[in-house]
Amino acid sequence: MTYCSACGAQTVRKIPAGDDHERDVCEACGVIHYQNPKVIVGTLPFYQGKVLLCKRAIEPRYGYWTLPAGFLELGESTWQGAQRETREEAGASVEQGQLYGVFDLPYISQIYMFYLAEVVDGSYRAGTESLEVAWFEEQDIPWDDLAFTVVGAMLKRYFADRRAGVFPTHHKVMQPRQESWRGKS
Amino acid sequence: MTYCSACGAQTVRKIPAGDDHERDVCEACGVIHYQNPKVIVGTLPFYQGKVLLCKRAIEPRYGYWTLPAGFLELGESTWQGAQRETREEAGASVEQGQLYGVFDLPYISQIYMFYLAEVVDGSYRAGTESLEVAWFEEQDIPWDDLAFTVVGAMLKRYFADRRAGVFPTHHKVMQPRQESWRGKS
Numbered sequence: 618m619t620y621c622s623a624c625g626a627q628t629v630r631k632i633p634a635g636d637d638h639e640r641d642v643c644e645a646c647g648v649i650h651y652q653n654p655k656v657i658v659g660t661l662p663f664y665q666g667k668v669l670l671c672k673r674a675i676e677p678r679y680g681y682w683t684l685p686a687g688f689l690e691l692g693e694s695t696w697q698g699a700q701r702e703t704r705e706e707a708g709a710s711v712e713q714g715q716l717y718g719v720f721d722l723p724y725i726s727q728i729y730m731f732y733l734a735e736v737v738d739g740s741y742r743a744g745t746e747s748l749e750v751a752w753f754e755e756q757d758i759p760w761d762d763l764a765f766t767v768v769g770a771m772l773k774r775y776f777a778d779r780r781a782g783v784f785p786t787h788h789k790v791m792q793p794r795q796e797s798w799r800g801k802s
Numbered sequence: 803m804t805y806c807s808a809c810g811a812q813t814v815r816k817i818p819a820g821d822d823h824e825r826d827v828c829e830a831c832g833v834i835h836y837q838n839p840k841v842i843v844g845t846l847p848f849y850q851g852k853v854l855l856c857k858r859a860i861e862p863r864y865g866y867w868t869l870p871a872g873f874l875e876l877g878e879s880t881w882q883g884a885q886r887e888t889r890e891e892a893g894a895s896v897e898q899g900q901l902y903g904v905f906d907l908p909y910i911s912q913i914y915m916f917y918l919a920e921v922v923d924g925s926y927r928a929g930t931e932s933l934e935v936a937w938f939e940e941q942d943i944p945w946d947d948l949a950f951t952v953v954g955a956m957l958k959r960y961f962a963d964r965r966a967g968v969f970p971t972h973h974k975v976m977q978p979r980q981e982s983w984r985g986k987s
Contacts, residue, residue: 618807622826622835625805625812635930638875641807650807654874655838656913689839690823694906694975695913716973719901719915721879728841728880730904745820786971788901790879 623648654726658698659686660711661718661731661775664739667752668772671706673764674748681764684731684771685709699732707750708742711735718774720767721790729767733775733784766791808833839911843883844871845896846903846916846960849924852937853957856891858949859933866949869916869956870894884917892935893927896920903959905952906975914952918960918969951976 618641621628626645633640633649641650661684662669670682685706689698696714703711714734721728743750753759755776763769770789778784803826806813811830818825818834826835846869847854855867870891874883881899888896899919906913928935938944940961948954955974963969 620805620807620810622803622805622807622813625810627810628807651873652876653840654876654878656841688836691837691839691911692908693839694908695904696906696975697908716904716971719880719904719971721881723877723879723882726876786901786904786973788971790881 618650618652621646621648622650654723654728656689656695657686657727657729658689658695658702659684659729659731660699660703660714660734661771662703662707662709662711662734662736663775664736664752667754668758668775669707669709669736669741670751670753670759671743671747672749672751673746674743675746678764680748681762682759682768683764684768686729686731695730696732699730699734703734704744706744706746708744709740709750710737712737715784716786717784718767718771719786719788720770721788722767723790724793731767731771803835803837806831806833807835839908839913841874841880842871842912842914843874843880843887844869844914844916845884845888845899845919846956847888847892847894847896847919847921848960849921849937852939853943853960854892854894854921854926855936855938855943856928856932857934857936858931859928860931863949865933866947867944867953868949869953871914871916880915881917884915884919888919889929891929891931893929894925894935895922897922900969901971902969903952903956904971904973905955906973907952908975909978916952916956 621643624646628641628643630639631642685703687702703709711734714732717733718731741750774787806828809831813826813828815824816827870888872887888894896919899917902918903916926935959972
């Protein structure tokens with residue numbers, strides 16, 4: 618941030634009185650501009666023993682497979698946002714979702730929240746952000762071609778839970794080193 | 803938002819190409835300024851059968867009781883943020899926290915995440931944002947003087963879970979009408 622979004626004056630980086638973090642502060646109008654982590658919401662969409670994955674048509678990770686997910690919007694519940702992303706990216710309607718995975722990615726100031734949700738009628742259609750959308754049985758999951766580590770972590774938990782027959786809410790703090798693809802081409 | 807925080811030009815409200823939400827857009831430098839919900843992290847701190855509550859020394863809800871919680875900062879995990887807030891507001895160190903409650907408040911674009919965590923040695927001290935910090939047995943909880951509906955919801959789940967002997971992660975979407983104090987003085 619360089620300019621105050623409220624008055625247009627230049628901002629400075631400083632620790633405001635009574636605070637202990639550096640902020641972008643406008644000394645002209647007094648506004649303190651806080652920045653906070655963002656929430657990404659999505660689903661693990663299933664139907665008749667298969668899970669629905671999307672092949673990304675956008676960067677980052679163009680051409681890699683992912684679960685439908687995206688930034689939560691103002692005024693949405695996390696489930697509403699997860700439903701919207703699933704409709705937009707996979708053309709699928711999901712119902713009766715339960716909060717299933719919460720992943721902290723503090724190194725990029727993001728939190729992923731996935732819902733486990735059944736696809737109505739199993740129908741789907743690739744959205745503009747997907748090259749392709751397809752159903753996968755467990756043995757066909759493209760583990761080496763997943764877009765993000767959280768996607769693999771969520772899918773692994775799902776197949777383990779399916780064998781155990783219980784689906785608790787999972788929580789995990791991801792580490793940057795787990796993003797092994799970052800070192801690849 | 804009135805001015806672009808990147809270049810200082812005036813922004814306009816419009817739906818960018820390929821988007822379906824209105825954003826603050828800078829037509830001078832091209833930056834789209836997204837706004838997203840914020841995450842509030844805190845704990846339900848317990849020790850020897852009691853829970854630790856803080857009497858707020860700040861608005862909103864000055865003088866009402868709450869669980870220690872505050873906005874998640876960039877670069878923090880939700881558990882790190884919950885530990886920090888508990889230290890700042892209640893002067894208490896908590897350990898081995900488990901993600902215990904996730905509350906959606908879409909009408910104010912906030913998500914609360916509470917950890918259930920034991921207080922080391924049971925020691926505490928009121929921080930600058932608290933008038934007072936105290937331990938409460940279940941029968942002494944000031945239900946009518948709690949600061950926020952999510953605090954009451956989390957505490958009720960805790961005492962119910964304690965009787966049942968299991969502490970799963972809870973998820974609830976709050977409704978604005980549940981904020982009954984909004985209609986009070």
